[in-house]
Amino acid sequence: MLRKLAGGRIFDPINGIDGEVRDLYVRDGRLVEPPGPGEPVDEEIDLTGQMVMAGGIDLHTHISGGKVNLARQMLPEDHTAHPRSRTETCRSGSGHIVPSTWATGYRYAELGYTTAIDPAVIPANARHTHLEGADTPMLDTGGFAMLGNDDYLLRLLATGAEQPEINDYVAWILQATQCLGIKVVNPGGISAFKFNQRRLDPDEANAHYGVTPRTILRTLSRSLHELGVPKPLHVHASNLGVPGNYESTLATMEAAEGLPIHLTHLQFHSYGTEGDKGFSSAAPHLAEAVNARDNVTIDVGQIMFGQTVTASGDTMRQFANRANADPSKSSLMDIECEAGCGVVPFHYQDDSFVHALQWLIGLELFLLVEDPWKVALTTDHPNGAPFTTYPHLIQLLMDAGLRRRALEALNPAARKASILEGLDREYSLYEIAVLTRAGPARLLGLRDRGHLAPGAAADITVYADDPDRERMFSEPVLVLKDGEPVVRQGRLLRPVTGRVHAVHPDYDPAVEAKLADYFDRYLGIRPQHYRIDDEELAEEGGVELHPCRERQA
Amino acid sequence: MTDNGSSRTLRDVVCPFCGLGCDDLTVAAQGRTLTVREGVCPISEVAFSAHPEEDRPRTDGQEASLDQALARAAEVLRPARRPLVAGLGTDGAGIRSALRLADRIGAGVDHLHGAAGMRNTAVVQTTGWITTTLAEARNRADLWILAGSDVGRRYPRFFERIARPSETLFEPPPNQRPIVFIGPETAAANLPADDRIERIPCAEDRIGEVFAALRALEAGRPLFEAEPGGVPAERLRALAERLPRARYGVIAWDAGELDFPGGDLAVEAITGLIDQLNAHTRWAGLPLGGRDGATTFGQACTWQTGFPGRVDLGPGYPRHAPHQLEAGRFAAEEADAVLWISAFDAGRLPPDTEAPTVVLGRSAMAPEREPTAYIPVGVPGLDHGGQAYRMDGVMALPLARLRESDLPSTADAIAGIEQRL
Numbered sequence: 001m002l003r004k005l006a007g008g009r010i011f012d013p014i015n016g017i018d019g020e021v022r023d024l025y026v027r028d029g030r031l032v033e034p035p036g037p038g039e040p041v042d043e044e045i046d047l048t049g050q051m052v053m054a055g056g057i058d059l060h061t062h063i064s065g066g067k068v069n070l071a072r073q074m075l076p077e078d079h080t081a082h083p084r085s086r087t088e089t090c091r092s093g094s095g096h097i098v099p100s101t102w103a104t105g106y107r108y109a110e111l112g113y114t115t116a117i118d119p120a121v122i123p124a125n126a127r128h129t130h131l132e133g134a135d136t137p138m139l140d141t142g143g144f145a146m147l148g149n150d151d152y153l154l155r156l157l158a159t160g161a162e163q164p165e166i167n168d169y170v171a172w173i174l175q176a177t178q179c180l181g182i183k184v185v186n187p188g189g190i191s192a193f194k195f196n197q198r199r200l201d202p203d204e205a206n207a208h209y210g211v212t213p214r215t216i217l218r219t220l221s222r223s224l225h226e227l228g229v230p231k232p233l234h235v236h237a238s239n240l241g242v243p244g245n246y247e248s249t250l251a252t253m254e255a256a257e258g259l260p261i262h263l264t265h266l267q268f269h270s271y272g273t274e275g276d277k278g279f280s281s282a283a284p285h286l287a288e289a290v291n292a293r294d295n296v297t298i299d300v301g302q303i304m305f306g307q308t309v310t311a312s313g314d315t316m317r318q319f320a321n322r323a324n325a326d327p328s329k330s331s332l333m334d335i336e337c338e339a340g341c342g343v344v345p346f347h348y349q350d351d352s353f354v355h356a357l358q359w360l361i362g363l364e365l366f367l368l369v370e371d372p373w374k375v376a377l378t379t380d381h382p383n384g385a386p387f388t389t390y391p392h393l394i395q396l397l398m399d400a401g402l403r404r405r406a407l408e409a410l411n412p413a414a415r416k417a418s419i420l421e422g423l424d425r426e427y428s429l430y431e432i433a434v435l436t437r438a439g440p441a442r443l444l445g446l447r448d449r450g451h452l453a454p455g456a457a458a459d460i461t462v463y464a465d466d467p468d469r470e471r472m473f474s475e476p477v478l479v480l481k482d483g484e485p486v487v488r489q490g491r492l493l494r495p496v497t498g499r500v501h502a503v504h505p506d507y508d509p510a511v512e513a514k515l516a517d518y519f520d521r522y523l524g525i526r527p528q529h530y531r532i533d534d535e536e537l538a539e540e541g542g543v544e545l546h547p548c549r550e551r552q553a
Numbered sequence: 554m555t556d557n558g559s560s561r562t563l564r565d566v567v568c569p570f571c572g573l574g575c576d577d578l579t580v581a582a583q584g585r586t587l588t589v590r591e592g593v594c595p596i597s598e599v600a601f602s603a604h605p606e607e608d609r610p611r612t613d614g615q616e617a618s619l620d621q622a623l624a625r626a627a628e629v630l631r632p633a634r635r636p637l638v639a640g641l642g643t644d645g646a647g648i649r650s651a652l653r654l655a656d657r658i659g660a661g662v663d664h665l666h667g668a669a670g671m672r673n674t675a676v677v678q679t680t681g682w683i684t685t686t687l688a689e690a691r692n693r694a695d696l697w698i699l700a701g702s703d704v705g706r707r708y709p710r711f712f713e714r715i716a717r718p719s720e721t722l723f724e725p726p727p728n729q730r731p732i733v734f735i736g737p738e739t740a741a742a743n744l745p746a747d748d749r750i751e752r753i754p755c756a757e758d759r760i761g762e763v764f765a766a767l768r769a770l771e772a773g774r775p776l777f778e779a780e781p782g783g784v785p786a787e788r789l790r791a792l793a794e795r796l797p798r799a800r801y802g803v804i805a806w807d808a809g810e811l812d813f814p815g816g817d818l819a820v821e822a823i824t825g826l827i828d829q830l831n832a833h834t835r836w837a838g839l840p841l842g843g844r845d846g847a848t849t850f851g852q853a854c855t856w857q858t859g860f861p862g863r864v865d866l867g868p869g870y871p872r873h874a875p876h877q878l879e880a881g882r883f884a885a886e887e888a889d890a891v892l893w894i895s896a897f898d899a900g901r902l903p904p905d906t907e908a909p910t911v912v913l914g915r916s917a918m919a920p921e922r923e924p925t926a927y928i929p930v931g932v933p934g935l936d937h938g939g940q941a942y943r944m945d946g947v948m949a950l951p952l953a954r955l956r957e958s959d960l961p962s963t964a965d966a967i968a969g970i971e972q973r974l
Contacts, residue, residue: 066946069852069855073678076678076859078859079858083872085868085870093859095859103859131940135649135853194689194801196801331682334686334693337692522720524691525574
């Protein structure tokens with residue numbers, strides 16, 4: 001069936017199209033060339049006056065896996081307060097901050113998103129993450145496998161293993177977990193916390209292994225580069241939330257030694273120690289550092305005021321953050337000689353100096369990093385705020401007047417400590433399209449996603465040209481998933497299944513014997529039960545592999 | 554895997570029964586008869602070999618075809634206004650399918666170990682906790698406390714695989730790690746002979762008092778009882794002094810055994826002590842459990858509905874009802890139809906009820922009251938593949954099919970019922 005999307009204004013930054021009126025053609029789930037003369041169009045959808053973008057891509061959102069489920073278990077109040085009723089076609093669900101899987105998929109689609117990447121897949125928990133993915137409708141999914149606190153890698157580093165051996169292990173993990181990239185969380189710090197270290201700076205050694213965060217960062221970023229994995233190393237830097245942590249953030253950027261590196265939720269890592277309260281914005285400083293480096297990309301992890309929960313792999317920092325839990329409960333878990341997780345509810349309040357300044361710092365980063373291709377729009381869902389706040393965040397980026405009005409409600413000391421009031425930049429729709437689909441697609445290496453040229457997947461979102469940008473992005477006129485209408489006027493038409501995006505870089509099979517020996521001696525599980533076969537992902541819509549560049553070492 | 558009656562040897566078999574998730578079994582298969590040869594324990598020995606014959610479906614007490622039984626099941630569930638879907642002792646696909654059906658018909662949901670699940674859940678919901686996983690505990694624990702659990706009987710390979718493995722990543726050597734057992738003599742009798750296991754006798758329902766006393770001692774508060782929980786205060790004082798010196802202590806408990814009023818408060822006393830100790834050193838809890846798919850259920854129910862069990866889908870959306878949805882009570886007092894699922898264990902029988910009942914059970918199940926429809930289903934990990942969570946909720950292990958079977962899986966049977974609704 002050939003569908004014509006006629007007369008919409010196209011915002012397609014990958015192809016350099018900025019609001020031009022064009023027709024799009026869709027067949028068999030893909031965008032296609034215009035039909036030849038005499039070739040019939042089966043359905044024409046008139047999009048005159050509407051704004052057309054590729055489906056939204058969230059490259060950092062905690063929507064599945066063990067720690068999200070722990071957060072769900074901890075917050076019955078969220079699920080009781082936010083029920084979602086079943087319909088003829090849709091499952092029931094619940095939750096606003098950490099919604100159940102069905103509710104998560106439906107809500108994302110209702111906002112025009114068609115792909116969501118879970119950034120923190122603990123390898124031992126990968127099967128769980130994919131099982132949840134099978135119950136998360138509407139979305140293509142993918143994950144970043146967490147390394148850098150696993151005893152296997154730390155042992156390799158402590159014993160001076162060569163880079164190729166580490167590359168084999170990294171490649172094996174990517175295949176075994178069916179993930180799209182690698183993330184490191186507080187490099188070495190989660191492990192250090194298991195040895196009762198309560199803080200770890202980039203050049204401080206893990207008490208047991210003697211390995212520093214800098215070494216871990218250098219090795220893993222090099223590994224992905226040499227394996228040809230498109231997605232740069234995804235880094236949750238050391239010292240999250242600690243005043244003065246911008247110095248470790250700079251050290252983290254440097255640790256990649258010029259190779260590609262993505263610093264995630266930079267807002268939480270952009271804190272100085274100036275002022276009466278010893279807490280200040282280092283966003284201008286870090287934005288300048290990002291602007292000066294071609295190898296660095298970021299997402300912001302904007303906070304929004306209200307109730308949320310932080311769910312993080314960073315046990316070391318979450319243990320410290322327990323002091324600020326609101327409501328006052330928290331959970332921590334050490335996990336399988338690989339990683340950990342910590343869940344701490346937070347209530348961000350605009351009259352709190354710290355919270356208000358966090359909000360300001362996030363917006364400063366958005367507005368001071370010059371190149372929109374270097375920034376992805378995230379709230380680090382649910383850590384800064386639920387993803388449902390994206391339309392409001394977009395409006396804040398597009399409207400300096402709105403930002404200034406919002407400032408009036410903030411803690412006055414925080415307001416004074418920020419340069420936000422003087423920042424006039426307003427994002428264009430084209431730039432918003434970069435932040436919310438084109439940029440993430442490019443960063444993830446999803447070459448047929450995030451744009452609207454023939455050959456691309458027909459994940460398409462159509463918005464009304466509403467001057468109220470929050471309303472515009474809250475209720476897409478139409479969303480197509482794989483070429484089929486799934487949402488109209490912000491309301492779900494029917495549930496569909498997405499697919500899993502992954503990479504399978506090559507590895508030397510010799511690594512398997514070493515892993516089998518390690519698993520048998522220490523973990524008590526067979527590698528063949530740990531790794532996930534392609535067939536297991538059938539229910540999740542199957543796996544779509546993305547090519548890696550040729551392996552270098 | 555063909556089945557021609559000759560004997561076959563299957564290696565690296567995953568055992569889904571007790572929750573420990575051993576995946577190193579060697580199983581001999583002769584026809585439908587399975588015998589665990591290596592990695593055997595008293596639980597797997599019985600669970601793999603029990604009743605290899607396949608039952609036939611029955612409707613209203615009469616032998617029936619699968620098709621007839623599925624149709625009868627649909628007849629029971631279709632008109633129900635207050636159905637119950639319970640038991641749920643099965644694999645991941647079976648549980649997820651059952652939750653889908655429960656959502657569709659607006660059922661109340663409870664797992665057959667729902668009471669144990671709710672004891673832990675109450676603590677997670679109110680205070681949260683600090684826990685660890687099997688491999689982490691195995692490699693790190695330099696002081697173990699077993700809080701009341703009859704580990705030797707309920708998790709027979711716990712010592713071999715977790716507390717006394719042959720090798721660990723970190724010091725001290727595994728055979729030198731002290732283990733303190735606090736609990737009833739009956740359980741102490743099932744511990745291995747090991748001079749590094751210290752036994753502190755305590756009645757099961759007084760475990761909470763012991764940990765409350767340890768919390769007080771750890772915080773430097775005086776005890777006002779000579780024998781908190783029936784344990785001499787001097788013994789607890791001596792133990793309390795050792796706790797902060799551990800580098801990574803682990804306390805294991807099994808909420809399924811804390812089956813007395815206030816069992817959740819005993820859990821909270823344990824997790825509260827762990828919380829205090831983490832101010833200075835590292836301690837973590839290891840909640841034991843997970844038989845009959847309990848962990849798989851807890852995870853899947855949480856991600857699908859937002860709640861970890863005892864959910865009422867009757868309103869058209871999930872409502873958490875930890876007391877109302879105790880399956881036995883609900884079946885007796887509220888339900889007008891019951892779907893009971895126990896695919897691992899034929900001995901887990903449906904609750905007593907006047908309501909018409911559909912049973913998806915492991916062959917040889919003998920309910921006291923004949924179900925309206927009885928549909929024998931395959932045993933996950935024996936008759937069909939799937940996934941089963943280990944007790945720690947992190948590892949979901951893949952299950953294999955070990956023998957030919959004509960029985961539907963739980964998921965297949967439920968899909969069959971749904972088609973006929």
